[in-house]
Amino acid sequence: MKLNSLAFRLFRTAAVWAVLVLPLAGLAIDWVHSRDTYQSFDARLSQLLTLNIAFSTDRGGPEPGIPRNVGEPLFELAHSGWYWQITPIDNSPGKRLVSTSLASESLPLPSKLGLTPDRYNIIWNETRGPVGEPLRIAETIYNSGDDENPHFYSFLVAGNLEFAETRVRDFRVPLVFSLALAGLGLVLSTFLQVRYGLQPLRTVERRLSAIRSGEAEMLEGKLPAEIEPLQTELNALIQSNQDIIERARTQVGNLAHALKTPLAVITNEIGDDASPAARKVAEQAQVMRDQVSYYLDRARMVARVDVIGRVTEVCPVAEAIARALGRIHRDRALEIVVECPADVRFQGEKQDLEEMIGNLADNACKWANTRVLIKISVETRASERHSRRLLISVDDDGPGLTAEQRAQGIKRGRRLDESKPGSGLGHSIVVDLAQSYRGHFRLEEAQLGGLSARLDLPAA
Amino acid sequence: MRILVVEDDPDLNRQLVSALSEAGYAVDKAMDGEEGYYLGETEPYDVVVLDIGLPKMDGISVLEQWRRADRNMHVIILTARDRWSDKVAGMDAGADDYVAKPFHMEELLARIRAQVRRATGHARAEIECGPLRLDTKTARVTVDGQPVKLTSHEYRLLAYLLHHAGRVVSRTELVEHLYDQDFDRDSNTIEVFVGRLRKKIPAHLIKTVRGLGYRLSPETDEA
Numbered sequence: 001m002k003l004n005s006l007a008f009r010l011f012r013t014a015a016v017w018a019v020l021v022l023p024l025a026g027l028a029i030d031w032v033h034s035r036d037t038y039q040s041f042d043a044r045l046s047q048l049l050t051l052n053i054a055f056s057t058d059r060g061g062p063e064p065g066i067p068r069n070v071g072e073p074l075f076e077l078a079h080s081g082w083y084w085q086i087t088p089i090d091n092s093p094g095k096r097l098v099s100t101s102l103a104s105e106s107l108p109l110p111s112k113l114g115l116t117p118d119r120y121n122i123i124w125n126e127t128r129g130p131v132g133e134p135l136r137i138a139e140t141i142y143n144s145g146d147d148e149n150p151h152f153y154s155f156l157v158a159g160n161l162e163f164a165e166t167r168v169r170d171f172r173v174p175l176v177f178s179l180a181l182a183g184l185g186l187v188l189s190t191f192l193q194v195r196y197g198l199q200p201l202r203t204v205e206r207r208l209s210a211i212r213s214g215e216a217e218m219l220e221g222k223l224p225a226e227i228e229p230l231q232t233e234l235n236a237l238i239q240s241n242q243d244i245i246e247r248a249r250t251q252v253g254n255l256a257h258a259l260k261t262p263l264a265v266i267t268n269e270i271g272d273d274a275s276p277a278a279r280k281v282a283e284q285a286q287v288m289r290d291q292v293s294y295y296l297d298r299a300r301m302v303a304r305v306d307v308i309g310r311v312t313e314v315c316p317v318a319e320a321i322a323r324a325l326g327r328i329h330r331d332r333a334l335e336i337v338v339e340c341p342a343d344v345r346f347q348g349e350k351q352d353l354e355e356m357i358g359n360l361a362d363n364a365c366k367w368a369n370t371r372v373l374i375k376i377s378v379e380t381r382a383s384e385r386h387s388r389r390l391l392i393s394v395d396d397d398g399p400g401l402t403a404e405q406r407a408q409g410i411k412r413g414r415r416l417d418e419s420k421p422g423s424g425l426g427h428s429i430v431v432d433l434a435q436s437y438r439g440h441f442r443l444e445e446a447q448l449g450g451l452s453a454r455l456d457l458p459a460a
Numbered sequence: 461m462r463i464l465v466v467e468d469d470p471d472l473n474r475q476l477v478s479a480l481s482e483a484g485y486a487v488d489k490a491m492d493g494e495e496g497y498y499l500g501e502t503e504p505y506d507v508v509v510l511d512i513g514l515p516k517m518d519g520i521s522v523l524e525q526w527r528r529a530d531r532n533m534h535v536i537i538l539t540a541r542d543r544w545s546d547k548v549a550g551m552d553a554g555a556d557d558y559v560a561k562p563f564h565m566e567e568l569l570a571r572i573r574a575q576v577r578r579a580t581g582h583a584r585a586e587i588e589c590g591p592l593r594l595d596t597k598t599a600r601v602t603v604d605g606q607p608v609k610l611t612s613h614e615y616r617l618l619a620y621l622l623h624h625a626g627r628v629v630s631r632t633e634l635v636e637h638l639y640d641q642d643f644d645r646d647s648n649t650i651e652v653f654v655g656r657l658r659k660k661i662p663a664h665l666i667k668t669v670r671g672l673g674y675r676l677s678p679e680t681d682e683a
Contacts, residue, residue: 267563
């Protein structure tokens with residue numbers, strides 16, 4: 001997973017959620033649970049205190065007695081951590097009474113510590129019991145007399161806090177476990193969501209790649225509603241790209257037509273006129289003619305570079321060119337043979353393939369004695385970017401070229417023999433086109449005896 | 461030999477007509493596709509020089525329609541759109557050759573000569589008949605190596621007979637192939653030129669086949 005990816009963004013969100021928010025939620029839940037536990041513990045103490053007062057003062061007289069059973073057997077069990085204590089204060093009559101569980105011990109009165117009572121007149125405190133157990137104490141001051149002759153008694157109930165603390169602790173284990181599980185589930189579900197949710201984007205990526213490799217022309221197929229506008233826009237962009245190229249090509253063609261006819265007129269108007277002015281015009285017209293051809297070819301190539309990939313069936317192109325050349329050279333009994341396995345495809349524009357094969361085959365036909373062979377094959381090479389390579393060789397049985405001439409033959413405008421018609425641009429156009437496809441062009445000696453022109457281009 | 465030039469550019473059209481006339485061809489011209497189609501459909505041309513980019517009807521359509529109508533004259537297409545797809549389209553439509561603009565007139569003339577030779581089944585630029593020899597490249601006629609001075613009409617007539625040597629050529633065929641459409645087609649002129657030619661070359665070479673026409677042949681026993 002790449003750092004700069006949607007998948008990572010979604011993962012990061014889930015991870016931040018799991019690491020920050022889940023512990024905070026855990027703390028909040030724990031706090032609420034602790035509060036409820038201690039509140040219900042306090043409520044229980046408060047209830048026991050009320051029962052204690054009620055059951056120790058229901059015999060009449062100002063002096064409280066030992067309360068009847070208040071429903072808590074732990075008051076009877078020694079050092080259970082659950083105690084009650086009744087203490088006369090301010091010289092009220094009677095003696096201090098304690099629960100059996102407290103035995104001979106006594107508990108300090110919170111009222112003597114200057115603590116403030118709550119709205120129910122209960123003073124709360126925490127302390128340690130006779131055996132060091134943590135205690136929660138609830139105390140209230142009760143007047144068993146009247147306003148004129150008051151008798152104050154401290155009623156105190158203590159509960160063992162370990163009960164509450166254990167409940168709180170016991171709750172934390174499943175809480176942490178379940179939150180950790182939730183976090184893990186969140187990350188896992190995010191992973192699945194990312195995989196499932198981003199699946200259409202991967203589909204788009206695959207289809208775009210198919211367009212680049214020339215297997216498709218448009219981004220087709222049904223995509224989710226969120227990506228549909230993107231699909232529409234991309235298709236419009238591809239279409240617009242193709243339209244621009246097509247328009248550029250048309251304009252280039254129009255420019256060619258517009259310039260070449262006047263050039264033909266100028267060239268022919270001079271004719272055989274040998275005056276210096278006429279020769280200069282003829283020379284410059286030739287320069288213009290070469291430049292027009294050169295830059296029209298460049299314009300065609302520039303218009304094509306970086307165009308979304310196209311795929312061209314090779315055999316029909318080679319066969320059409322062989323057919324056209326056969327017609328042109330039919331009185332020379334020239335045998336033009338195309339050897340092309342079925343389904344060979346060039347990764348590039350049809351027009352460019354036509355220009356390359358056309359120029360090479362045209363040259364071969366001009367020089368061949370009896371035979372021209374256009375041979376096409378496909379080779380797979382793992383070392384190159386486009387591992388499938390289209391190999392085209394155009395061989396003739398003409399006089400051929402020396403190694404030095406072959407090296408010169410691929411230079412621009414170099415005509416090795418002025419006796420054959422042509423602008424001399426054929427091979428260099430092929431060189432430029434082949435290079436624009438990151439391909440190679442070279443001239444070799446043909447097995448037929450003449451020249452072998454070889455192209456190495458990306459195959460689809 | 462009669463040639464039709466279909467080219468919409470007036471200057472280029474004029475140059476083509478002029479150069480072809482100078483080279484000894486009878487030349488008709490058309491400035492648009494429709495006119496070109498009509499002339500090619502109705503007149504017997506040996507070769508047509510046809511521009512691809514034409515007003516009213518493009519050159520490819522003109523050519524296709526001629527071929528559909530079984531008009532089998534040799535056609536050289538002129539094209540400024542010199543991509544191979546254009547050339548292949550032109551050849552597939554039935555052209556016999558193409559010349560890309562801008563071109564040298566000599567190159568076009570050479571291609572036309574090649575088409576004329578092809579039409580008449582001659583492989584070489586020189587055509588011979590007994591002591592008579594025609595160099596189509598230079599339009600020079602010699603008898604036993606000695607040059608013969610000919611007017612343009614005489615040259616056209618002799619060249620046509622030489623291209624079709626051994627075959628009887630009717631007067632009508634000669635008129636149709638030697639004169640452009642504006643020429644006063646009086647068949648007597650053919651006889652006048654044949655008479656003049658017989659004075660300049662060995663007279664027995666041109667035989668009159670009564671009721672049929674003329675035949676160029678080196679044999680003397682038929683004289």
